[in-house]
Amino acid sequence: MNQRTPDDGQPTADDVVPRPGLLYFVGRHVVAPLLRLIYRPKVIGTRNVPKHGKIILASNHLSFIDSLVIPMTAPRRVQFLAKSHYFEGTGAKGAVSRAFFTAIGAVGVKRGAGQAAQEALEQSRRIIDTGAAFAVYPEGTRSLDGRLYKGRTGIGWLALTTGAKVVPVGLIGTADVQPVGAKLPRVRPITIAFGEPIDVAHYGPADSGRARRQATDEIMAAIHALTGQELAGIYNESPPANTVERVKRALRPERL
Incomplete structure (x- = not known):
């Protein structure tokens, strides 16, 4: 991807991808071993993640x-997108949140459809181009x-545009460690399984809706094979707020 540059030839602020800071490396080499000692997670298939x-x-x-x-158990540097509100808080709590997510290499994006969704995808592509392993949740939200x-x-x-291989990851038990609404994690058994890399290039170009759908379905099937979760068969999204939103969703041919 060609970066946009100002008149002096330097990348613009929008093109600069935050790299993991000192906290990330401290976490991987100090905190991660401690957490593994406490939680004793079962990690499977790290050899499936290309170096x-x-x-x-x-x-x-x-x-x-x-x-x-995921960043603590993957065998290479990982970056991901995070909700923008983690970076926009005020006061001491906002500063701590912003410093933490910036330090681990998270990139803040606004949630939404249309232009907001496309900008998130473009930022994701920039992260992949840095050589980091990019972590994403295809379901969109937990x-x-x-x-x-x-x-x-x-x-x-993303996979078809960048040519990146996709490693499916299955997480089991993390909801028991910190359920929705819980402020502190609990000690519970968890499993992290890395599946074999998937090359979706044979489905066709990224501008083909059919190719994107088929590639996505193969990836989700691989995740399902690792977790054994019940399949919902629908998108994970909050109920439409009003009739206009309901109509917009009905007319939207596919979800990014």
Whole structure:
């Protein structure tokens, strides 16, 4: 992807991807071993994660701690997108949140459809181009009932556009460690399984809706094979706020 540059030839602020800071490396080499000692997670298939090249880690999503578990157990540097409100808080709490997510290499994006969704995908592509393993949740948001929801085709677009291999990731038990609403994690058994890399290039170009859908469905099937979750068969999204939103969703051919 060609970066946009100002008149002096330097990348613009929008093109600069935050890299993991000191906290990330402290976490991997100090905190992660301590957490593994406490939680004794079962980690399967780390050899399936290539040491080099463009990689997307596509995972199910059950808990807030998923975004900590994956970087701490993956055998290479991981970056991911995070909700923009983690970076926009005020006061001491906002400063701590902003420093933490910036330090671990998270990139803040606004949730939404249309232009907001496309900008998130473009930022995701920039992260992949840095050589980091990019972690993403194809369901879009965490599952509140434990079922595996239909994948949004943004993951297919990313894989087809960048040529990155997709490593499916299955998380089991993280919802029990920190359920929705819980402020502190509990000690519970968890499993992190990395599946074999998937190359979706044979489905066709990224501008093909059919190719994006087929690529996404293969990725979700691989995640399901790792987790054994009940399949929801629908997208994971909040109920439409009004009739206008209901109509917009009905007319939207696919979800990014």
